[in-house]
Each structure stands twice: as C-alpha cells, then as structure tokens.
Amino acid sequence: MKLYNTASRKIEDFIPSNPNRVKMYTCGPTVYSYAHIGNFTAYIYWDLLVRTLQLKGWSVDRVLNMTDVGHLTSDADEGDDKMEKGAKREGKTVWEVADMYINDFLGHFRALNLVEPTKVCRATDYIVEDLKLVDELEKNGYLYDTTDGLYYDTSKFADYAKFAHLDLEHLKAGARVEFNNEKRNPSDFAVWKWIRDGEDHAMKWKYRGRMGYPGWHLECATIIHEVLGEPIDIHTGGIDHIPVHHTNEIAEMVGAYGSEMARFWLHNNFINVEGEKISKSLGNVFMFPDLEERGFSHLDFKMWVLQGHFQSERNFSFDDLAAAKQRLLNYRNFAALRWQKDATDMSEVRDGMIAHLENNLNSAGALAELDVAMSKNVPDEKFVEFLDKAFGLKLADFTPDIDDELKKKIAERFKAKTAKDYVKADALRDEILKSGISLLDGAEGSTWQYAE
Ligand SMILES: [Zn+2]
Numbered sequence: 373m374k375l376y377n378t379a380s381r382k383i384e385d386f387i388p389s390n391p392n393r394v395k396m397y398t399c400g401p402t403v404y405s406y407a408h409i410g411n412f413t414a415y416i417y418w419d420l421l422v423r424t425l426q427l428k429g430w431s432v433d434r435v436l437n438m439t440d441v442g443h444l445t446s447d448a449d450e451g452d453d454k455m456e457k458g459a460k461r462e463g464k465t466v467w468e469v470a471d472m473y474i475n476d477f478l479g480h481f482r483a484l485n486l487v488e489p490t491k492v493c494r495a496t497d498y499i500v501e502d503l504k505l506v507d508e509l510e511k512n513g514y515l516y517d518t519t520d521g522l523y524y525d526t527s528k529f530a531d532y533a534k535f536a537h538l539d540l541e542h543l544k545a546g547a548r549v550e551f552n553n554e555k556r557n558p559s560d561f562a563v564w565k566w567i568r569d570g571e572d573h574a575m576k577w578k579y580r581g582r583m584g585y586p587g588w589h590l591e592c593a594t595i596i597h598e599v600l601g602e603p604i605d606i607h608t609g610g611i612d613h614i615p616v617h618h619t620n621e622i623a624e625m626v627g628a629y630g631s632e633m634a635r636f637w638l639h640n641n642f643i644n645v646e647g648e649k650i651s652k653s654l655g656n657v658f659m660f661p662d663l664e665e666r667g668f669s670h671l672d673f674k675m676w677v678l679q680g681h682f683q684s685e686r687n688f689s690f691d692d693l694a695a696a697k698q699r700l701l702n703y704r705n706f707a708a709l710r711w712q713k714d715a716t717d718m719s720e721v722r723d724g725m726i727a728h729l730e731n732n733l734n735s736a737g738a739l740a741e742l743d744v745a746m747s748k749n750v751p752d753e754k755f756v757e758f759l760d761k762a763f764g765l766k767l768a769d770f771t772p773d774i775d776d777e778l779k780k781k782i783a784e785r786f787k788a789k790t791a792k793d794y795v796k797a798d799a800l801r802d803e804i805l806k807s808g809i810s811l812l813d814g815a816e817g818s819t820w821q822y823a824e
Contacts, residue, residue: 373428373730375606376683378614378637379535383732386636388605391430395604396422397596397634398489399613402439403473404458408657409673409688410650412480414640416674417682417733418608419486421638423762424729426487435599436489438477440470441496441575442565442586449520449562449587450551456573466574470494480660483670485764491599495591499577502586502594506564506579508628518554521565521584527557529623535637536615561620562587589620596621597629607634611641643686666690671765672697678735678763699739700765705821706746707756707767711774712819715752721745722758729762738762774820778807785811786818 375386388394398418401407425432445451458473459466478492506522509515514529515522526532526540533540543558552562567573567583576583596602602625609618618637625633645656663673676696680686721741728737742759751759756768785800801811810823 373424374732375636375638376732377635378639379634384636386606388425388430389635391428394425394430394432394606395600396425396432396434396606396608397592397600397604398434398436398607399592399609399617400437400439400492401473401477402443402454403470403477404443404454405473406659407473407477407480408650408659409663410643410645412484412660412673413643413677413686414608414610414682415481415486416484416677417640418638419484419764420678420682420729420733420735421606421608422487423764424733427726427729427762432487432490433600434487434489435491435493435595437493437495437591437595438470438474439495439588439591440466440474442591443588449565453573453575453585455575459574470496480670483660484674485671485766487764493591493595493599495586495595496575498591498594498598499586501598502564502590503577503579505590505594505597505624505628509563509624512627514623514627515563516556518552519566519568520552520554521562521587523552523555523560524563524620524623524627525556526559526561526623529626531626532559532619532623535622536619538615538619561589561616563590563624589617589624592617592621593624593628593633596633597625602629602634603632604634606636606638608638608640611639614639638682640682641685643688645688646690647687663693668693668697672700674763675700675765678765679739680736682733701822701824702746703742703759703765703767707751707759708821709750709819710752710756713750715755716749718745718749718751718755721749722755725762735763774807774809778804778809782809782811782818782820786813789813 373386374383376382377384398415401411422432422434441455443454445454445457455466455469458469462469464472474494506515509524514524516525532538538559540559564579564584565587567576567585573585575585577585596604607618622633625631644650645658648654648656650657660670660673672693676688676693679696724741725738728734728741731737760766760768781800781804785797785804788800789797804811804820805823808823809820811818811820
C-alpha cells in the first residue's frame with residue numbers, strides 16, 4: 373500500500389518489516405481535560421490506518437500513550453505543567469485527574485468503535501526506563517545541566533534539523549528572550565526537569581539526589597524503545613508535533629541508542645469549526661456530549677471524519693454533520709437489504725474500495741464508490757462484514773433481522789393497500805413505524821428500511 377511519509381516528504385510504498393507484527397505508535401492525549409471532537413479526528417484517521425493494514429492481512433502491534441506528566445502549557449520548556457494545572461482547577465490530585473480523563477478518553481475511543489491498541493501506556497509507568505535513557509544520553513555526551521533541568525545539546529546531533537527541515541540559523545537570529553538563559557542553542561530542550569525551590573509540583577522522582585520529572589518528549593522515545601523496539605514501522609501524530617515534539621523524540625532516540633525511530637511518519641492535519649480555529653474564547657470547543665445534545669452520535673461524527681483525508685485541513689459544520697448522519701443511515705439501510713433481497717456479486721466494488729484505501733487512506737474515494745454501487749446492488753453478509761472491517765461503522769449491529777411478527781405485519785399492510793383498504797393499511801404502517809421501520813412499496817411487496 374502507499375502512504376505519505378513525512379520523513380521523506382513523499383508517497384512511498386509501505387511494506388512492513390514483519391507482516392505478522394506491524395509496529396505502530398501513536399502519540400496520545402495529555403490527560404488533564406476532556407478531549408474535544410477535533411482531538412478525536414486524529415484517532416479516527418489512525419483507526420482507518422489500522423483497519424487498512426488489517427485488511428491487507430497484516431497484524432498490527434500498536435501502542436498508544438497517555439501523557440500524564442511533564443507536558444507544559446507551552447510546547448517549549450516553560451509554562452505550567454498541564455497536569456498540575458488540571459489538578460488545581462478540579463481540586464483533585466494529579467493522579468485522580470489523570471484517571472478521570474483517561475477513563476473519559478477511552479470511553480469515547482470505544483464509543484467510536486476504534487480498534488483497541490495492543491497496549492495503552494501511561495507515561496508515569498515508565499519513569500525508571502526514562503532515566504535509563506537519560507543515563508545513556510549523559511554517557512554519550514548529549515546533556516548539560518542547567519538550573520531548570522538537564523538539557524539536550526542539539527548542536528551535538530548533526531541531523532537535528534533534518535526531519536522538520538528546520539532553519540536553525542534563522543531560529544538563532546529570531547530567538548526571543550530565553551526563559552532559560554543557560555541554554556546553549558535556541559533549539560535545545562529539557563530532557564529532565566528539576567523541581568526548583570518553592571515550586572509546587574506533585575509528580576516528582578529522585579534522580580542524582582534531586583527531585584524532578586521527565587520532559588514531555590522523553591516518554592515517547594522510552595515507550596517505543598521498551599515496548600515495541602525501534603525502528604518501528606509507523607509513528608503517527610498531529611502536524612503540530614513535527615517541529616518540536618517529534619524532532620526531539622528522534623534526537624533522544626538517536627542520542628541514547630543510536631537508532632532510527634520509525635520508518636514511516638504519518639501526520640494528521642486539523643479541523644476548524646464553522647470556519648474558525650477551535651478555541652475556548654470562540655466557544656466552539658465541542659465535546660461528544662454537545663453533539664449528543666444536538667442528536668448526533670459518536671458514529672455520526674466518525675462518518676463525517678471518514679469523508680475527508682487525514683492530510684487535509686477540514687472545516688466542521690453541523691450542517692455537514694447532519695449530511696453525514698443521513699449518509700450513515702443510508703448505509704445502514706443498504707446493509708439491511710441483505711435480509712430482504714437476493715444479493716448481487718459485489719466483489720468488484722469491494723476491490724475498488726480497497727484500492728482507494730490502500731492509496732494513502734483515501735476513504736472519501738472508497739465511500740464514493742460505495743455510493744454509486746448502492747443503487748444497483750444488494751449486499752450479502754460478507755460484503756457488510758467487509759464494510760465494518762474497513763470503517764468500523766457497525767453497520768451489521770444496526771441491522772438485526774426484524775422479527776417474524778413485524779414481517780407478517782408488513783405483508784398484511786401491503787395486502788390491505790392492494791385491496792384499497794387504506795384505513796387499515798395506514799394504521800398498520802404507523803404501527804410499523806413505531807418500531808423504527810419505514811416501508812418502500814414495490815410491485816410485488818414492500819421492502820423496509822430504518823426510519824430516522
Ligand atoms: Zn509523542
């Protein structure tokens with residue numbers, strides 16, 4: 373299959389090193405507040421990736437991390453710690469805050485019917501391993517000590533600028549007043565932060581006789597090294613991770629273990645809401661309960677996401693979400709036909725759809741093909757199974773066979789209508805509608821579909 377690789381900046385053929393174990397890592401959420409719908413688009417795109425890899429017959433060993441320590445409000449090494457800030461806001465301990473938001477996140481993850489990762493790793497479970505990596509960096513001469521923490525000297529890593537095509541000279545010239553004036557280069561970053569005198573920080577561990585905590589990037593390099601083993605096949609994250617977070621993850625991996633981190637890097641673009649960037653001040657930070665209140669399910673939103681591409685900036689609107697909801701209902705009704713009519717051979721349609729998915733995850737192309745084929749075909753059980761495997765929209769779940777009593781009623785109503793007994797026919801139709809079923813009349817009888 374073909375994937376756009378951020379590392380090479382081109383579409384490349386992706387072939388796993390070991391088809392029985394495609395090693396994949398996804399940078400997960402910082403668990404200090406509720407994730408909004410924009411955050412979840414990324415996980416829906418990566419779910420499509422996992423499903424497409426599985427359609428190829430490859431098995432995916434995927435790790436997702438939960439950042440429960442060390443992520444500051446700025447992507448640089450300054451600002452408040454997001455977890456500590458969340459704890460103060462909620463009047464809870466940092467550990468309680470982490471538990472609460474991890475549970476909430478995973479609840480939505482499941483409601484979206486995203487394939488469960490092989491392993492979900494909490495950053496704080498890997499502190500000992502983090503420090504092993506720090507020791508390695510120290511031994512290899514990449515670190516220097518400052519009042520703020522142990523910093524990575526990026527001038528020691530010749531390829532530091534390569535991944536993000538950074539212009540380091542420009543960065544130097546444009547450097548603002550540094551928050552840490554002991555830094556040797558503007559791009560240097562904290563691998564391990566020290567707790568300063570008087571600093572209130574609940575999450576802390578002892579290293580070299582002092583209390584401190586990991587810098588944000590460390591957990592990803594550590595978890596990949598410990599759990600999957602580098603180089604992994606695919607590393608995913610948001611495009612905002614390219615210049616700082618992923619660049620620094622790579623620097624840590626090379627500095628500590630001298631190894632390549634990932635063969636393929638995939639980065640998702642962002643969504644705007646009604647033409648505006650998602651921001652608290654604009655009041656457009658929507659969560660799933662907000663969508664539910666307006667009559668939209670997790671899967672309606674997933675449908676909307678699958679209509680676009682992970683590399684495109686998207687605009688979310690409630691009108692478009694309503695259209696996606698209708699589209700999902702159409703797919704449910706199409707899937708329900710398998711109980712009612714003789715199936716046609718849809719293997720060619722399936723192959724066409726797979727070809728789109730294997731072409732850099734073009735789900736929009738695959739779904740467009742399905743739309744065209746729907747009017748002329750009736751799916752069999754296998755085709756519906758394929759659709760659910762590819763997109764995880766639970767079409768089969770939404771289409772249980774209707775019971776015999778309802779079938780009898782449908783036939784009875786058709787008979788009444790043919791006999792021009794409209795009062796009886798209408799009464800029966802209304803009764804059937806109460807079961808969530810609407811009817812389409814043909815010459816020979818009625819077929820049914822799911823009503824809105
Ligand atoms: Zn990461």
